[in-house]
Amino acid sequence: MSYIVGLTGGIGSGKSTIAYLFAALGVPIVDADIVAREVVACGKPALKMIANHFGQEILLADGTLNRTLLRKKIFENPGEKNWLNTLLHPIIRQECLDQLSAIKSPYVLFVVPLLIENGLNNLCQSILVVDVSEETQLNRTCQRDQQSEKLIKKIISSQISRVERLKWATEIIENNIDLSENFCHLAKEVLTLHHLYLSKSQL
Numbered sequence: 001m002s003y004i005v006g007l008t009g010g011i012g013s014g015k016s017t018i019a020y021l022f023a024a025l026g027v028p029i030v031d032a033d034i035v036a037r038e039v040v041a042c043g044k045p046a047l048k049m050i051a052n053h054f055g056q057e058i059l060l061a062d063g064t065l066n067r068t069l070l071r072k073k074i075f076e077n078p079g080e081k082n083w084l085n086t087l088l089h090p091i092i093r094q095e096c097l098d099q100l101s102a103i104k105s106p107y108v109l110f111v112v113p114l115l116i117e118n119g120l121n122n123l124c125q126s127i128l129v130v131d132v133s134e135e136t137q138l139n140r141t142c143q144r145d146q147q148s149e150k151l152i153k154k155i156i157s158s159q160i161s162r163v164e165r166l167k168w169a170t171e172i173i174e175n176n177i178d179l180s181e182n183f184c185h186l187a188k189e190v191l192t193l194h195h196l197y198l199s200k201s202q203l
């Protein structure tokens with residue numbers, strides 16, 4: 001099994017941006033958000049169970065999951081949210097483990113927004129936190145997603161606090177400075193971390 005580096009951070013902190021820099025160095029990536037979508041793809045057992053539970057109306061005409069309707073249902077009913085999490089969390093964890101186990105590289109970057117919240121940190125040997133101020137998080141996410149500040153604030157408060165997340169970090173990337181001024185510095189930091197993880201993976 002490869003050495004696993006968990007990459008986490010709050011919404012809009014810059015995880016994808018940092019993951020891209022590791023990928024450019026040839027580091028394999030397992031992305032929990034992608035896995036979470038794959039396990040409810042057409043024909044997957046979890047999708048059938050969701051349709052049995054919520055009714056066929058939860059599927060679109062092409063048989064794929066109606067995510068908007070599902071989000072609405074679980075937003076309105078915390079019991080349904082629990083049901084869905086109880087179904088999906090073990091399946092997502094197992095699929096992540098399968099993908100991580102299949103990697104044949106010294107180390108793998110495991111990108112998980114809710115790494116600590118969902119207990120996936122215990123699969124990782126290192127935890128790299130992308131850290132930004134809440135103000136930066138709000139500005140960048142509102143701009144990227146064209147969503148209201150109120151909604152983004154609500155998502156931020158549903159996630160683990162910045163202070164708590166940083167307590168779990170073995171390494172931190174600070175991503176407050178704009179890329180236009182800081183790209184070279186960030187790329188160098190990622191290269192330094194790359195060498196660190198290569199050496200940690202050989203211990």
Ligand code: ATP
Pocket residue numbers: 009010011012013014015016017018113140141144175176177178179180182
């Ligand atoms: P999410 O948790 O929502 O998946 P994320 O943590 O992956 O988000 P990104 O998508 O990488 O975050 O970054 C959020 C937005 O901020 C993107 O539009 C990205 O291009 C921009 N961004 C990231 N880092 C910087 C930076 N240093 N300077 C300017 N813009 C940045």
